[in-house]
Amino acid sequence: MKKTKWFKSKNYGWGWYPATWQGWLVLFTFLVIEIWNFMWLDSISHSNSDTLRLFLIQSIVLTLVLIAICYKTGEKPRWRWGK
16 A cells, blocks of 8 residues: 655745645644644733743744654655756
8 A cells, every 4th residue: 555645845945735635634733723822822921022932932843843744744855946
């Protein structure tokens, strides 16, 4: 059984784009968590700088998790300049 890659390499630059429903689900989940995270942090923090600092730290962690998922389930990334 051949495994389908959830993410394909971009034709220009470095990175991925979703290629299957699983990839789209991962990306959608990432965006929902980011939005929910910001709204939650904004409701519990005492100042704008607290919200921003905590959101930035958590966003970096979530982005690293997304990159790890893309790397594990997608094509190997490399710099590309067209086909």
